Amino acid sequence: MHAGRSTGSRRRRWVTALAATTLVLGTLVVVEATTVAAPAQALDNHLARTPPMGFNDWNAFGCNVDDQLIRQTADLFVSSGLKAAGYTFVNIDDCWMTRTRSSDGHLVPDPAKFPEGMKATADYVHSQGLKIGIYEDAGTQTCAGFPGSLGHEQTDATDFATWDIDYLKYDNCNNASDGTLADYQSRYTAMGDALKATGRPIVYSICEWGVNDPASWAGSIGNLWRTTGDINDSWGSLKSIIDQNAPLAYAARPGAWNDPDMLEVGNGGMAQTEYQTHFGLWAVMAAPLLIGTDLRQATPATMAIYLNRDVIAVDQDRLGVQGQVIADRNGTRVFTKPLANGDRAVALYNSTDVATTISTTTAQVGLPRAAGYTMKDLWSKATTETAGTISASVPAHGTVLLQVRTTPGWSSFPPSVALAATSPTAYSGADAAVSPGGTTTVTTTVGNAGKDPLSSLRVTTAAPSGWSVTATSPWSRATLRTGGTFATTWKVTAPPGTAPGPYAVPVTTTYAWGARSRVVATTRALTVEVVAPPPPGASPLSDVAWVSATNGWGPVEKDMSNGETAAGDGKPLTIRGAVFAKGLGVNASSDIVYYLGGACSSLTTAVGIDDEVAASGGNVIFQVFAGDT
Ligand code: GLA
Numbered sequence: 283m284h285a286g287r288s289t290g291s292r293r294r295r296w297v298t299a300l301a302a303t304t305l306v307l308g309t310l311v312v313v314e315a316t317t318v319a320a321p322a323q324a325l326d327n328h329l330a331r332t333p334p335m336g337f338n339d340w341n342a343f344g345c346n347v348d349d350q351l352i353r354q355t356a357d358l359f360v361s362s363g364l365k366a367a368g369y370t371f372v373n374i375d376d377c378w379m380t381r382t383r384s385s386d387g388h389l390v391p392d393p394a395k396f397p398e399g400m401k402a403t404a405d406y407v408h409s410q411g412l413k414i415g416i417y418e419d420a421g422t423q424t425c426a427g428f429p430g431s432l433g434h435e436q437t438d439a440t441d442f443a444t445w446d447i448d449y450l451k452y453d454n455c456n457n458a459s460d461g462t463l464a465d466y467q468s469r470y471t472a473m474g475d476a477l478k479a480t481g482r483p484i485v486y487s488i489c490e491w492g493v494n495d496p497a498s499w500a501g502s503i504g505n506l507w508r509t510t511g512d513i514n515d516s517w518g519s520l521k522s523i524i525d526q527n528a529p530l531a532y533a534a535r536p537g538a539w540n541d542p543d544m545l546e547v548g549n550g551g552m553a554q555t556e557y558q559t560h561f562g563l564w565a566v567m568a569a570p571l572l573i574g575t576d577l578r579q580a581t582p583a584t585m586a587i588y589l590n591r592d593v594i595a596v597d598q599d600r601l602g603v604q605g606q607v608i609a610d611r612n613g614t615r616v617f618t619k620p621l622a623n624g625d626r627a628v629a630l631y632n633s634t635d636v637a638t639t640i641s642t643t644t645a646q647v648g649l650p651r652a653a654g655y656t657m658k659d660l661w662s663k664a665t666t667e668t669a670g671t672i673s674a675s676v677p678a679h680g681t682v683l684l685q686v687r688t689t690p691g692w693s694s695f696p697p698s699v700a701l702a703a704t705s706p707t708a709y710s711g712a713d714a715a716v717s718p719g720g721t722t723t724v725t726t727t728v729g730n731a732g733k734d735p736l737s738s739l740r741v742t743t744a745a746p747s748g749w750s751v752t753a754t755s756p757w758s759r760a761t762l763r764t765g766g767t768f769a770t771t772w773k774v775t776a777p778p779g780t781a782p783g784p785y786a787v788p789v790t791t792t793y794a795w796g797a798r799s800r801v802v803a804t805t806r807a808l809t810v811e812v813v814a815p816p817p818p819g820a821s822p823l824s825d826v827a828w829v830s831a832t833n834g835w836g837p838v839e840k841d842m843s844n845g846e847t848a849a850g851d852g853k854p855l856t857i858r859g860a861v862f863a864k865g866l867g868v869n870a871s872s873d874i875v876y877y878l879g880g881a882c883s884s885l886t887t888a889v890g891i892d893d894e895v896a897a898s899g900g901n902v903i904f905q906v907f908a909g910d911t
Contacts, residue, residue: 356407368594371448439480555677568603628683669765
């Protein structure tokens with residue numbers, strides 16, 4: 283796709299370019315399960331009655347694992363409170379052994395990494411009151427090319443038991459498989475049987491990446507099974523894994539868990555909001571909680587996530603039910619997880635790029651009728667009462683996690699009040715967008731879900747220095763009854779010359795509640811993005827900063843074709859022999875969003891399949907959307 287040039291006007295403010303080419307680079311096989319299999323017979327090794335909790339080195343260290351790291355991590359489990367919070371397993375991933383087996387066919391711990399042998403490392407971990415895990419592969423070699431266990435299952439399992447190993451992660455690389463279910467089941471059963479034959483209790487973690495629908499069979503062979511390919515420390519990876527793991531709730535039960543992969547919390551590639559979504563949804567999905575960061579360098583913010591006892595308790599609840607998705611609309615989802623004490627954990631998950639209000643009810647999440655309910659926000663720890671509506675404004679990529687219960691004591695808690703914000707200029711990651719010197723509008727809506735009415739309700743704002751934020755409709759109200767809403771529209775003006783970037787506009791909601799008229803004030807900062815529109819006159823799109831750009835393979839390229847892998851790997855843009863100096867190189871499916879500040883009257887494009895694509899030809903669908911959001 284090559285697209286360029288825009289000139290001034292008032293009406294078109296946004297352009298989204300969506301282009302698709304038929305450049306086929308690999309084979310994508312989509313397998314759809316048409317029936318939901320009944321859970322197979324459970325593996326009865328009495329282990330992992332709640333999802334395993336611990337650490338695995340792979341996400342943070344790759345192949346750089348050694349005895350010292352495992353010992354330091356065990357020490358940190360004790361000193362940081364992780365052990366007391368329930369984290370038990372210190373797990374070693376790939377690369378712990380030598381490149382070949384010993385002459386008598388045994389795996390050999392790499393003497394440079396584990397100089398005293400694996401039993402010594404295990405003894406140290408056990409001396410701290412913890413358990414130790416190890417890694418092998420149901421193939422000829424591990425993913426990093428070390429000797430695999432295929433055909434050596436009993437020898438290896440016996441060695442693991444001799445070393446006092448408590449947990450085995452069993453991978454799927456170099457599997458010499460014909461891809462059939464029968465082959466998958468036989469390779470994973472062979473190691474399961476070998477572990478059983480040792481007589482040592484060893485948690486068995488099946489890692490076949492979700493290839494052969496393990497949710498439908500792996501619970502009779504192992505204690506947990508990976509449901510997806512490898513996670514990485516990015517929002518795109520997290521979102522896609524949630525999409526894949528959420529529908530598999532039917533298969534989870536004590537001793538048998540869906541495993542959406544190890545935690546990335548703390549590794550730096552995501553925002554705190556996204557890491558809270560990661561950890562919170564893993565808990566609601568009854569997933570293993572395996573820390574994947576360098577604990578020696580973990581920040582207080584990272585530890586606050588890993589040590590959130592309320593969230594851990596949701597994961598570890600003894601009912602062992604994976605939360606179900608009960609509503610799925612426009613990129614938002616509601617999960618509900620029944621807990622042993624009758625409460626429900628409720629997750630309001632917003633996968634979209636703008637803050638959104640997500641609502642459900644106590645009846646929909648499965649709670650019985652009651653005179654009143656309380657909801658505890660498991661991150662902020664605030665408890666409120668509700669008549670039955672469960673509603674919150676959820677930031678982009680965020681998850682509000684609530685524990686909801688029926689309680690006769692509801693009236694001693696403040697009503698649940700949500701403040702939503704909408705704007706005609708809602709912008710990726712922000713509530714609204716404005717040009718330097720420009721004006722936009724934002725409408726705030728206060729909703730009262732509590733049984734108690736609100737009185738003396740006021741909504742006030744503070745403006746960043748030099749800005750003006752003024753109400754164009756009433757901002758105070760004497761009372762707001764149960765289920766009532768109160769909207770106020772604000773005119774927001776950024777001073778000329780404001781530097782592009784996000785600006786916080788705090789909105790404070792103040793009200794009184796209950797017989798004693800207790801006053802509550804809560805502040806939510808709206809984010810207004812200042813965006814510089816393109817300069818006057820015509821600009822090639824490749825010179826205009828985009829809001830967001832996604833691409834099927836590799837990044838979108840400016841002024842070159844798409845090389846499909848790294849940034850800058852393209853060639854000159856060429857359509858039917860004509861070379862274009864300016865343009866965009868994309869690959870299906872691609873979506874590019876521009877903010878034009880109300881200053882664009884036309885878009886001129888030359889679109890085609892680049893000449894570098896083989897003569898087989900293909901189809902391109904190119905769409906342009908203009909709008910205010
Ligand atoms: C595979 C697994 C990962 C990790 C690596 C190690 O990719 O899925 O979790 O164990 O192998 O090589």
